[in-house]
Amino acid sequence: MIQESSIRMFDLVMSLSEAVDLVDQSVTNHHMQVAYIAFSIAQELRLSRDQQTELLFAGALHDIGALSLKERVDTFDFEYNLSDAHAELGYKLLKHSILFSKIAQIIRFHHVHWDNGKGQAFFNHQVSLGSHILHVADRIAVLIKKNVFILSQRKEIISKIKENNHTHFHPEIVQAFEGIAKKEAFWLDLASKSIDSILLNQCGIGLVELDMNRLIEITKLFSKIIDFRSKFTASHSSGVAAISEKLSMLYGFSEKESQLMRVAGYLHDIGKLAIPTEILDKPGKLTKEEYEIIKSHTYYTYRILERAGLHQIKGWAAFHHEQLDGKGYPFRLSGDELTLKSRILAVADVYTALTEDRPYRKGMSKEQALTIILSMVEKRKLDSNVVKVLVDNLEVIESTRNQAQSSTLEEYDDFVSE
Numbered sequence: 001m002i003q004e005s006s007i008r009m010f011d012l013v014m015s016l017s018e019a020v021d022l023v024d025q026s027v028t029n030h031h032m033q034v035a036y037i038a039f040s041i042a043q044e045l046r047l048s049r050d051q052q053t054e055l056l057f058a059g060a061l062h063d064i065g066a067l068s069l070k071e072r073v074d075t076f077d078f079e080y081n082l083s084d085a086h087a088e089l090g091y092k093l094l095k096h097s098i099l100f101s102k103i104a105q106i107i108r109f110h111h112v113h114w115d116n117g118k119g120q121a122f123f124n125h126q127v128s129l130g131s132h133i134l135h136v137a138d139r140i141a142v143l144i145k146k147n148v149f150i151l152s153q154r155k156e157i158i159s160k161i162k163e164n165n166h167t168h169f170h171p172e173i174v175q176a177f178e179g180i181a182k183k184e185a186f187w188l189d190l191a192s193k194s195i196d197s198i199l200l201n202q203c204g205i206g207l208v209e210l211d212m213n214r215l216i217e218i219t220k221l222f223s224k225i226i227d228f229r230s231k232f233t234a235s236h237s238s239g240v241a242a243i244s245e246k247l248s249m250l251y252g253f254s255e256k257e258s259q260l261m262r263v264a265g266y267l268h269d270i271g272k273l274a275i276p277t278e279i280l281d282k283p284g285k286l287t288k289e290e291y292e293i294i295k296s297h298t299y300y301t302y303r304i305l306e307r308a309g310l311h312q313i314k315g316w317a318a319f320h321h322e323q324l325d326g327k328g329y330p331f332r333l334s335g336d337e338l339t340l341k342s343r344i345l346a347v348a349d350v351y352t353a354l355t356e357d358r359p360y361r362k363g364m365s366k367e368q369a370l371t372i373i374l375s376m377v378e379k380r381k382l383d384s385n386v387v388k389v390l391v392d393n394l395e396v397i398e399s400t401r402n403q404a405q406s407s408t409l410e411e412y413d414d415f416v417s418e
């Protein structure tokens with residue numbers, strides 16, 4: 001079995017990138033295409049290896065700050081000029097991370113027009129060449145029509161980009177693009193279903209293997225990208241991660257296993273990226289179809305983690321809505337098919353969720369939550385032993401959880417502040 005210690009940065013970032021584009025068919029592959037174009041332009045301009053990698057990852061993540069489906073779709077208008085709010089939020093999500101701080105800067109200004117040179121700065125901030133490359137790459141990508149053969153579109157796309165040379169776009173970058181655009185292969189790659197493996201083979205970079213500390217750092221960052229889309233879940237995964245790790249330690253798992261359980265907690269709802277916030281945050285009663293859409297999130301968690309190479313933890317993380325009696329979803333597992341680690345995560349998730357506010361109800365007290373959890377044990381939904389460990393150690397578990405969640409909430413406050 002592949003061990004979680006040999007996870008590659010490329011796979012982790014690209015799996016998140018693909019996840020963000022699951023939200024609607026109209027945005028499928030957008031991040032991957034922008035990553036490919038930005039990387040190709042950086043290569044054509046002979047930027048350094050590091051800068052090429054930064055552009056690749058900036059392309060792969062550039063719209064993570066567009067939280068709702070509407071915002072995502074709005075950015076697909078070529079003349080998009082509404083606001084730079086999603087670029088600023090993307091920057092805020094990434095700026096604290098040592099690994100992503102440069103990428104955050106590139107993303108921050110990816111909608112600034114060149115404006116005959118005035119675009120070198122934006123409200124007293126310097127705008128890097130990287131941001132202008134990302135801007136061009138993004139605008140090329142939004143011009144691609146999904147239902148027209150790619151080579152039949154290239155003339156039109158090239159002329160649209162040239163039309164806006166100097167005004168929207170930096171002339172040196174447009175020139176580099178024209179160089180690449182001569183190659184049919186560039187366009188065929190863009191339209192390819194295997195664009196991610198093409199990119200991986202071409203870049204030969206970003207293949208840094210992650211140690212446990214890095215894995216924790218990155219997945220904690222991912223948990224914020226997942227949770228900050230809705231104020232109701234702002235610190236949900238950080239609570240689930242803390243409780244899962246603590247319960248694992250109380251069970252006597254090794255330090256590494258307990259840390260991996262924390263990682264599983266950070267990522268258990270990553271499939272929610274595939275669900276529009278319009279549904280996640282809907283205040284009223286969900287329609288049957290909306291409920292089915294929400295329920296698909298754990299299916300996507302499983303597939304996304306598989307894509308990321310996180311084979312050991314994908315089941316721990318993705319089975320948190322399965323139930324021992326087989327009536328959970330989406331794999332309909334039961335009894336022995338659910339390992340102790342999946343059972344722990346399920347309990348951590350239910351307990352955290354019940355004690356948090358939701359759009360349709362207030363958060364419950366510890367006591368109310370435990371009453372519900374005990375009734376779920378009786379109905380063979382949750383593991384009785386795991387619940388016993390939770391109840392017996394509630395105080396210490398609560399304090400670890402509160403610590404984790406309050407520091408995440410501080411970051412959330414910064415995220416939503418002007």
Ligand SMILES: [Fe+2]
Pocket residue numbers: 062063075086087110111138
């Ligand atoms: Fe954007």
Ligand SMILES: [Fe+2]
Pocket residue numbers: 030034062063075138
């Ligand atoms: Fe975009």
Ligand SMILES: [Fe+2]
Pocket residue numbers: 268269297298320321349
């Ligand atoms: Fe969930």
